[in-house]
Amino acid sequence: MIKTILQRLLQGMLVIFVLVTITFFLVRLLPGHPFLGERKLPDHIIAQLNEHYGLNQGAGIQYLQYWKNILLHGDFGPSLVKESLQVSDIIAQAFPVSLLLGVLGMGLAICIGIPAGMIAAYKRGCGTDSLIMLFAMLGICLPAFVIAPLLGISLGKHIPGLSVAGWDNPLCVVLPALTLGLINAAYIARLSRGGMLEVLSQDFIRTARAKGLSSSRILRVHALRGGLLPAISYLGPAFAALITGSFVVESCFQIPGMGLHFVNATTDRDYFLIQGLVFFYGVLIVLANLAVDIALIILNPRLRSQSSQ
Amino acid sequence: MCAAVKHLALILLPILSLLLLISCSEQESSAQKAARDGILLIGNNSEPQSLDPHKATAIADGRIISSLFEGLVRPSPEQSSIMLPGVAQSWQHNEEASIWTFNLRPEARWSDGRPVTASDFAYAYRRLLHPEFGGKYAEMLYPLKGAASYNQGHAPWEQVGVKVINSQTLQLSTDGPCPHLLQLMLHHIWYPLPAHVVEAHGGMLDRRSRWTDVDNWVSNGAYTLKEHRYNNFLEVAASPSYWRKQQLRNRGIRFLPIVNGFTETRMFFDGKLHISNNVPPEMISYARAQGGSQFKQTPYYNCIFYRINCTSPPLNDLRVRRALSLAINRDALVNKVVRGAGRVTNSFTPPSSGYHVETPKQPATQAEREELARELLAEAGYPEGKDFPSIEIMSSSREVQRIMAESVQAFWLKALGIRVDIRSYEWTAYKAAQQNRDYQISSSAWSGDFLDPATFVELWRSGGGNNNTGWGDPELDAALNAARRSQQRETRMSQLAQAEQIMLRAQPIIPLYWSERCYLVSPMVSGLYPSPMESQPLDAVKLNPEPPSNKP
Numbered sequence: 001m002i003k004t005i006l007q008r009l010l011q012g013m014l015v016i017f018v019l020v021t022i023t024f025f026l027v028r029l030l031p032g033h034p035f036l037g038e039r040k041l042p043d044h045i046i047a048q049l050n051e052h053y054g055l056n057q058g059a060g061i062q063y064l065q066y067w068k069n070i071l072l073h074g075d076f077g078p079s080l081v082k083e084s085l086q087v088s089d090i091i092a093q094a095f096p097v098s099l100l101l102g103v104l105g106m107g108l109a110i111c112i113g114i115p116a117g118m119i120a121a122y123k124r125g126c127g128t129d130s131l132i133m134l135f136a137m138l139g140i141c142l143p144a145f146v147i148a149p150l151l152g153i154s155l156g157k158h159i160p161g162l163s164v165a166g167w168d169n170p171l172c173v174v175l176p177a178l179t180l181g182l183i184n185a186a187y188i189a190r191l192s193r194g195g196m197l198e199v200l201s202q203d204f205i206r207t208a209r210a211k212g213l214s215s216s217r218i219l220r221v222h223a224l225r226g227g228l229l230p231a232i233s234y235l236g237p238a239f240a241a242l243i244t245g246s247f248v249v250e251s252c253f254q255i256p257g258m259g260l261h262f263v264n265a266t267t268d269r270d271y272f273l274i275q276g277l278v279f280f281y282g283v284l285i286v287l288a289n290l291a292v293d294i295a296l297i298i299l300n301p302r303l304r305s306q307s308s309q
Numbered sequence: 310m311c312a313a314v315k316h317l318a319l320i321l322l323p324i325l326s327l328l329l330l331i332s333c334s335e336q337e338s339s340a341q342k343a344a345r346d347g348i349l350l351i352g353n354n355s356e357p358q359s360l361d362p363h364k365a366t367a368i369a370d371g372r373i374i375s376s377l378f379e380g381l382v383r384p385s386p387e388q389s390s391i392m393l394p395g396v397a398q399s400w401q402h403n404e405e406a407s408i409w410t411f412n413l414r415p416e417a418r419w420s421d422g423r424p425v426t427a428s429d430f431a432y433a434y435r436r437l438l439h440p441e442f443g444g445k446y447a448e449m450l451y452p453l454k455g456a457a458s459y460n461q462g463h464a465p466w467e468q469v470g471v472k473v474i475n476s477q478t479l480q481l482s483t484d485g486p487c488p489h490l491l492q493l494m495l496h497h498i499w500y501p502l503p504a505h506v507v508e509a510h511g512g513m514l515d516r517r518s519r520w521t522d523v524d525n526w527v528s529n530g531a532y533t534l535k536e537h538r539y540n541n542f543l544e545v546a547a548s549p550s551y552w553r554k555q556q557l558r559n560r561g562i563r564f565l566p567i568v569n570g571f572t573e574t575r576m577f578f579d580g581k582l583h584i585s586n587n588v589p590p591e592m593i594s595y596a597r598a599q600g601g602s603q604f605k606q607t608p609y610y611n612c613i614f615y616r617i618n619c620t621s622p623p624l625n626d627l628r629v630r631r632a633l634s635l636a637i638n639r640d641a642l643v644n645k646v647v648r649g650a651g652r653v654t655n656s657f658t659p660p661s662s663g664y665h666v667e668t669p670k671q672p673a674t675q676a677e678r679e680e681l682a683r684e685l686l687a688e689a690g691y692p693e694g695k696d697f698p699s700i701e702i703m704s705s706s707r708e709v710q711r712i713m714a715e716s717v718q719a720f721w722l723k724a725l726g727i728r729v730d731i732r733s734y735e736w737t738a739y740k741a742a743q744q745n746r747d748y749q750i751s752s753s754a755w756s757g758d759f760l761d762p763a764t765f766v767e768l769w770r771s772g773g774g775n776n777n778t779g780w781g782d783p784e785l786d787a788a789l790n791a792a793r794r795s796q797q798r799e800t801r802m803s804q805l806a807q808a809e810q811i812m813l814r815a816q817p818i819i820p821l822y823w824s825e826r827c828y829l830v831s832p833m834v835s836g837l838y839p840s841p842m843e844s845q846p847l848d849a850v851k852l853n854p855e856p857p858s859n860k861p
Contacts, residue, residue, distance in 0.1 A: 032741035037366050040744050040774040041445055044461055048443030052516050078517050082356070083364045085539075093539040152575060164579040165572045166565075167541050168339055251569045254576065256540035260568075267736050 001297060001304075008293055012286030016279065023278045024063055027271050034080035034269045053080060055271075066275070076279070077272030081265075087276035090261060094245070095280075097167070098257035101176055102243030106235070108181025113188025114231065120189065121196030121227070122219060132189060139186025148179045148252035165254040176253040180246065184238055188231050196227035225299050232299070236292030240284040244277075338580025344833045344854035347560035348544070349847060352573045352586035352828075356540050356566040360521040362497045363437045363444050368756070368843045371497050373564055375844045376545055377528040378500040381411050381430070381479075382491050386849035389840040390662065390760050392491045396425055396501065396529065397479075406488040406796055407454075413477045418550040419503050420526070420533040427479035429501035431471050436513045437498065438469065443516070449498045449758065452490065454482040486796040492759045495842075503527040531557055531848040540566060558836055558851040577829045583852065584834060588827040590709060593648040600829050606650065607839035609826040610659050610757040612765065613651065615702070615717075615750050615819040616743070620779035623698055624749060628689040630816040633750075635682035636724035637717055638675050643822050646713050651822035656813055658765040658805075659757075659823045659841070663798065666806045669813055679724040686725055694726030701730045704752040705739040713821075714752055743777055751777075753818075760842060762805045763792065769812045780817035 035041060035049050050056040054065060069075040076087040120132040139147075152175060156164035161171050199205065200223055208218050245259030258277070265273040297303045343350050357370040365374055381400070385391035397411040417425040434453070437444040440462035451457045454470030470482030483490060493499065503520075506527045511518035519525060526534040531553065532545035546561040547554060565582065567573040570589035574596055577585045588596045588604070597604045623629045639653040655668040672678045683693070691697040702717065704710040714731045721727050729750075734742060743751050755775075757764040767773065770789055771781025785808045792804035812818075830837060836849045 030738070032737035035445070036737055036740050036744070037445065038740075039366075040777075042448065042774060044440075045443055045445060045447060048441060049445075052443055081358055083359050083516055084361060084518065084521055090539065149571070149575070156575075157579060163339075163581065164575040165567075166339070166576055166579075166581045168581070252572055254565070254567050254569070254572050256538065260540060269737050 001294070004297070005290065005294070008290050009286075012283075012290065015286060016282040019282045020275060020279050021063070023275055024066065025059065027266075027269065027274050028059055030269060032269050034271060036269070053078070070279075076276040079265075079270055079273045081268045081270045081273070087273050090273065091258070091276065091280055094256060094258045094261060095243075097255060098245035098250075098259065099243045101173060101180065101245075101249075101255065101257060102239065104173060104177035105180030105184065105242050106239050108177060109184035109188055109238075110235075112181065113185035114192050114228065116185065116189040117192025117194075117231070118196055118219060118224070118227070120193045121200060122215070124197060129193075133193070136186040136189040139182050140190070144179060144183060144246060144248040145252060147182065148176070148249055151175050151179055152252070165252065167253075167255055172253070172255075176249050176255055179249050179253075180242055184242070187234060187238070191231040191234055192228060195230040196223055199223045199226040202226075229296065229300060232295055233292060236288040237285060240281070240288040244281050244284060340580045340583055340831060340833065341854055343563065344583070344852040347852060349559050349562045349584070349834070349850055349852060350582045351562060351564055351584045351847070352567045352577070352582050353543075353564040354566065354586045355568050357543065360526075360534065361518075362500050362502070363433070363442070363446075364516070365497065366445050369564075369566065372844050373543060373545070374497040374500070376530060376532045376562060376847055377534060378497065378530040379417075379551075380494050380497075380500045381413075382494050384495050384840075384842075384844075384846060386836065386846040387838050389495070389842050389845075390492075392495075400491075402490075404796075406486045406490070407483050409481045409483070409487075409490060410474070411479045411481070413479065414552060415477060416552045417529060418552065419506075419529050420548050420550050421503075421506075422550055423503075423505065424476070425501060425529045426476040427473040428476065429504050430479050431473050432504040432507075432513070433500065433502040434469070434471050435466055436502065436507070438466075439514060442514055446498050449493070449496060452483050452487050452493065454484045456484075485794050488796060488798055488801065489759075489761050489763070492761050495760075495844075496758055501529060503529070532562065535561065542566075553848075557848050559848070562847055574829065577831075582829075583831045584837065584850075585829040588829060590646065590648045590650055593650060593827055596827070596829060603829050603831060604827070605830055605839065606825050606827050608652075608659070608841050609824045610661075610760060610841040611754060611824040612654070612657055612659060613713075613754050613821045613824055614657065615821065616748075616753045616778050617817055617819065618746055618749050618751075618779055619817050620746070621749075623689070623691070624700070626689050627816060628685040629691075630819070632682040632685040632689070632725060633721065634816060634819040635671060635678040635685070637720050637819065637821070639821060640675070641720075642713065642716055646716055647709065647822070647824075650825045650827050652825065654820050654823050656809065657755075657818065657820050658762045658809055661760060661762060661841075663802045664762045664806060665802075666809045666813070682724060686727075691727070694728075697725075697727040699728070699730065700749045701732050702750045702752065703732045703734065703739065703742060703748040706733050706735050710752045746777055746779060750819075754824075757842070762802065762809070763789075766805050766809050766812070769808070769817070776817075778817040780815060782811055782815060785811040 035046055054062060069077065079085045079087060079090060116132050120129045123129045152164040156162045156175055162174055163172055166172055205218060205222060208222050245257035247259040247263045250257045250259040261273065262277055265277060340350055353372060354369040355367060357365065357373055358367050359365045359370060360374060362374050362378060365371065379395045381395055381397040382392045383395040385393050396413055396417045398414040400409060400411045402409045413427060419425060434450055436442055437447050438450055438456055438460045440460060447460045455464055455468040458464035459466055459469045472480040474480055506520050506525065507513060510520035510525055523534050523537055531548060531551050533548040535546040536544045542563050542565050544561060544563045547557050570587050571592060573585050574588055574592050576582055578599060617624050617630055619625050643649065643651045643653050656666045658666065672681055702714045704714045711733055718729050718731060721729055742748050755765060755768060767789060768775050769785060770776065771786050788804050788808035792801045795801035795804060833853050834850060835853065836851045837845060
């Protein structure tokens with residue numbers, strides 16, 4: 001297993017290197033530049049600014065300088081739009097907020113999605129299954145920018161203590177986490193229902209039934225482990241996406257998280273911030289996928305025997 | 310089905326119990342609590358780019374910076390065109406209004422207790438203009454004698470018209486008469502800098518300096534920086550060393566960077582804000598109905614218009630440009646698209662005292678205007694829009710701009726029989742295309758930096774950086790130059806109006822409407838006066854926690 005982990009880590013490093021390289025050159029191909037404001041700046045001012053930030057050099061030299069700064073000094077550079085702020089400061093301030101929201105959202109999604117999927121699979125074809133899948137389909141089809149204001153207006157305005165938006169007391173986390181949780185619960189419910197149905201139709205489950213085991217024991221002990229595999233594969237990337245913030249949910253609830261930075265940095269052509277965020281996101285995705293791989297190896301005996309060979 | 314509901318209820322039980330628990334918690338709204346503490350909660354559009362007056366260019370930044378710093382003069386809270394003494398307690402100028410002497414008040418202090426001196430102003434102006442600093446708004450100091458040459462590296466600092474006579478006296482010389490210098494000085498570009506602090510954190514030219522961090526912060530305004538939580542809020546607290554501290558009506562201001570106008574309006578009605586920044590057009594009728602007298606709509610020094618690239622056919626033909634302008638039903642545009650948040654116009658500069666522009670004559674009714682537009686188009690060789698080449702309106706991806714472009718597209722099809730396409734760009738690509746003149750018709754807006762028509766009319770100087778239409782007229786340039794040399798206010802205003810009339814006759818733009826600001830003000834707030842500029846002085850705003858919360 002250690003060999004598999006090391007292999008995955010090496011692959012991950014390669015992925016991050018390629019990701020950062022492609023991003024570095026792609027953002028410089030976009031029309032416009034970071035100093036393009038409401039008013040046109042005189043050419044000599046743009047030249048002064050480019051010189052300050054080393055943007056007057058060739059792209060190759062800038063690229064080498066970028067890696068040198070990261071590897072030797074751990075410096076991801078300054079934000080070119082929010083000057084006097086370092087990219088690392090911005091991530092350090094916003095990430096804990098998105099992490100909290102992501103963990104709560106994912107927790108809710110798992111608590112709702114997995115039991116819902118299991119019950120739907122067990123009650124396949126009857127009213128319960130249809131009702132759960134109807135809600136799951138609604139969660140998948142309704143975009144976050146509809147669910148977020150709906151929750152804000154229906155719950156935030158009427159339940160004292162909850163707020164429609166803002167980040168000024170601990171309860172502000174409830175509605176955004178609920179929005180993220182409900183959307184992801186819908187996916188998880190469908191995936192775990194599919195996984196469970198596949199497992200429930202297999203021979204060893206029939207054997208278990210023939211042995212006279214109770215339905216709940218069959219579900220919990222025999223079917224659950226195999227039935228959850230599709231949902232677990234989904235959880236890794238979904239978790240990485242959740243903890244790096246959702247632009248729509250953050251904008252609707254006025255949350256100071258990472259999602260806003262992704263969109264704003266791109267529209268502002270804030271080169272160093274885009275690169276820093278992509279780097280960070282890349283690392284999280286690689287780690288989340290690694291965690292999923294390990295979980296799958298533990299849960300799936302076939303993978304375990306492959307990895308030990 | 311009964312079992313189905315039971316199962317669903319089981320799944321949702323944790324959420325329901327959580328909500329029940331929450332509903333038993335505290336009831337007081339954030340706005341009421343803040344009002345009791347004397348803290349004003351205000352929506353401020355976006356997270357500031359910088360608190361350094363020389364790096365900040367956004368309007369949201371300007372509002373925060375003007376509460377933290379004070380310039381030589383400050384605007385009256387009741388009327389922004391009236392100037393009150395700020396750091397300068399008095400000033401004189403020569404007859405030509407080209408040499409200004411400011412006497413600084415001895416009691417003016419930085420928040421660390423050090424006196425504010427003339428050298429702090431000279432230091433600030435030198436930094437912004439320094440040829441190696443890259444000051445984005447350095448051009449705003451160009452009225453100072455020799456400033457442009459120094460900024461472009463052609464002359465030494467000693468030749469710039471900034472002279473420190475002694476620690477309490479500053480003399481500024483302008484490039485020709487500048488009777489409106491005090492108006493210009495309301496912009497944060499003219500504020501002083503704490504030279505001792507900037508020097509202690511990397512020096513004048515260090516763009517990555519951390520002197521604006523909360524721990525290092527020193528300023529001379531009514532407030533000082535208290536806390537900055539990125540993308541969440543920025544709070545300023547009344548400065549104990551401010552010379553007018555007895556007259557401050559609140560203890561601090563919390564600026565919330567809320568970009569999404571829908572979220573902001575919801576937050577206001579949920580008691581999270583005392584003053585909102587902007588009600589989006591789609592929410593105006595809701596905010597008006599729910600808010601009643603809390604809803605405010607006030608004039609704003611801004612014009613919405615279409616730029617025309619006049620360098621290629623068919624738009625290089627004045628008759629075509631006039632026809633396009635006449636065929637737009639501006640009343641419908643203002644009433645339906647921006648839901649009444651504007652005033653229809655056929656000229657460019659919003660009204661201000663002493664400035665009057667004669668707009669080109671046109672028929673009274675929309676039907677007659679459309680008839681004239683068809684005639685002009687036929688004269689230009691396109692009767693009933695036949696053979697009219699395909700043209701494009703470029704807009705940014707902002708919702709209002711897109712809807713407006715779609716309406717104009719419909720007006721032109723109906724009245725002139727011509728078809729136009731719409732090209733929607735994200736913000737930076739849109740600005741790049743506009744500045745490179747890579748468009749045919751571009752949805753545009755312009756806001757004044759200071760309350761003077763020059764900030765609008767100077768835009769149309771031949772080859773000007775923000776003209777971007779390819780149109781220019783030496784006659785207009787001559788009128789603008791004459792206005793720059795003029796010492797008399799009335800003469801200057803009539804020369805600026807003459808320049809605008811030349812532009813309006815040539816129609817390189819299609820003016821649409823002057824915007825109005827729509828925002829919400831809680832009944833807890835008093836002492837907030839409408840201003841056509843963005844920065845209303847907030848130190849005069851008083852909070853009364855007694856009135857009920859603003860929840861509808």
